[in-house]
Amino acid sequence: xxxxxxxxxxxxxxxxxxxxxxxxxxxxxxxxxxxxxxxxxxxxxxxxxxxxxxxxxxxxxxxxxxxxxxxxxxxxxxxxxxxxxxxxxxxxxxxxxxxxxxxxxxxxxxxxxxxxxxxxxxxxxxxxxxxxxxxxxxxxxxxxxxxxxxxxxxxxxxxxxxxxxxxxxxxxxxxxxxxxxxxxxxxxxxxxxxxxxxxxxxxxxxxxxxxxxxxxxxxxxxxxxxxxxxxxxxxxxxxxxxxxxxxxxxxxxxxxxxxxxxxxxxxxxxxxxxxxxxxxxxxxxxxxxxxxxxxxxxxxxxxxxxxxxxxxxxxxxxxxxxxxxxxxxxxxxxxxxxxxxxxxxxxxxxxxxxxxxxxxxxxxxxxxxxxxxxxxxxxxxxxxxxxxxxxxxxxxxxxxxxxxxxxxxxxxxxxxxxxxxxxxxxxxxxxxxxxxxxxxxxxxxxxxxxxxxxxxxxxxxxxxxxxxxxxxxxxxxxxxxxxxxxxxxxxxxxxx
Numbered sequence: 027x028x029x030x031x032x033x034x035x036x037x038x039x040x041x042x043x044x045x046x047x048x049x050x051x052x053x054x055x056x057x058x059x060x061x062x063x064x065x066x067x068x069x070x071x072x073x074x075x076x077x078x079x080x081x082x083x084x085x086x087x088x089x090x091x092x093x094x095x096x097x098x099x100x101x102x103x104x105x106x107x108x109x110x111x112x113x114x115x116x117x118x119x120x121x122x123x124x125x126x127x128x129x130x131x132x133x134x135x136x137x138x139x140x141x142x143x144x145x146x147x148x149x150x151x152x153x154x155x156x157x158x159x160x161x162x163x164x165x166x167x168x169x170x171x172x173x174x175x176x177x178x179x180x181x182x183x184x185x186x187x188x189x190x191x192x193x194x195x196x197x198x199x200x201x202x203x204x205x206x207x208x209x210x211x212x213x214x215x216x217x218x219x220x221x222x223x224x225x226x227x228x229x230x231x232x233x234x235x236x237x238x239x240x241x242x243x244x245x246x247x248x249x250x251x252x253x254x255x256x257x258x259x260x261x262x263x264x265x266x267x268x269x270x271x272x273x274x275x276x277x278x279x280x281x282x283x284x285x286x287x288x289x290x291x292x293x294x295x296x297x298x299x300x301x302x303x304x305x306x307x308x309x310x311x312x313x314x315x316x317x318x319x320x321x322x323x324x325x326x327x328x329x330x331x332x333x334x335x336x337x338x339x340x341x342x343x344x345x346x347x348x349x350x351x352x353x354x355x356x357x358x359x360x361x362x363x364x365x366x367x368x369x370x371x372x373x374x375x376x377x378x379x380x381x382x383x384x385x386x387x388x389x390x391x392x393x394x395x396x397x398x399x400x401x402x403x404x405x406x407x408x409x410x411x412x413x414x415x416x417x418x419x420x421x422x423x424x425x426x427x428x429x430x431x432x433x434x435x436x437x438x439x440x441x442x443x444x445x446x447x448x449x450x451x452x453x454x455x456x457x458x459x460x461x462x463x464x465x466x467x468x469x470x471x472x473x474x475x476x477x478x479x480x481x482x483x484x485x486x487x488x489x490x491x492x493x494x495x496x497x498x499x500x501x502x503x504x505x506x507x508x509x510x511x512x513x514x515x516x517x518x519x520x521x522x
Contacts, residue, residue: 030083030101038077040070050104053112054168064115071116072125080183080221089221090183090228091129092117094173114168117178129177132231138239139181183221184235190219192242195252202345203338205252206267208275212250248272273338280331287324291317 034041041049049067057064078084079092085101086093094117103109120126127139167174194215198204209229216232217223224232233250236242237260243252244260249271253260294317301310368374
């Protein structure tokens, strides 16, 4: 296999050794017999060609332009499978899919290649008519096993560079001095992308793509100006832009010259020192003279560089001031327009008075809506208060009556309990007969001691229960009763 085929097998996933027999088969026959297989092989060939072009592996070493010729077929030739057959059909399919575009059509397009119109332009209609009558060939890149010579723009490469350039430019800033540069500086910035440096023709192609199709920048023969992030379309190049780009390019050139002169002075110093050590007087003098000349040039370049940097700093300051003034002017116009819509202070006062009046009317309407629908249904708050007091008095009287009845019931229980105690006492006195002291003493001696003790305990419990019940009733009456008669009863009970 050739070096290019080996490189593709190593770097392109769909270009493996297993796939080579299918990829190097007759694609024309495959397209007729197996459209699905042809579509797969065509997509893999297109991906391989794009990858090889962007890596500068194709014979012309152009990265965004693919040169179709037999030289490309020879570069893709395999010792085992020979040259690819039907590669022109692959390029035709890539054009239809939007991966490639004829360089002539790309350069001649006046509008964005992504803009599709339902009405074809006259040139397209003319080409179609000529093809129909046989005066213009179809334009296929397949020519009986050979490739028709032509140049194809690799749109995917342009898109890749476009994204990376926008990312690099965003990091620099949005000021005019950051967005304006010379063509040489733009080419250096392109070289910082993954694709690397491009030829002059490819730089021109890229500038046209970014300006017409992506609307990212505007450019002329010397200056490139990126679009502001707040602008919808790129701004045209002005004389100030060209001056800024020239100063920036000159500063960059002087910085490079100063660095080179410093290196040369250091080298001449080493050369002179070596000549002195070897006692070569003439060589030492020559080196010292060259050193003095280089130092003089360095001083001149350094002074010029300082002046240019000072001018550039003033330009940056002026640009910032212009932006501030523009913002202030826009703000003034906005405030003027808003104040005009607001009107005078008297108008504002009138509006506020009218607003207060309308709000007062709303409150009045709300009060009217809260009033009852019938005039005789109005509620008298005094009558409501009198009715409430009467209900409270009735409730208080009812509670006092209930308390009085409860007190009487407790007194009745107490009287029953006291009567029961007195009757028990009388029964004990009647059960004991009159005896002389001697018999009483004998009877007392003979009576069981246990019965006397039990009777004493019963009397004590009755007395204690009576006393507790009396104290409880007295305490309840003291807390709940306000009647003078009940207070008198309590005092009599306490006295008893």
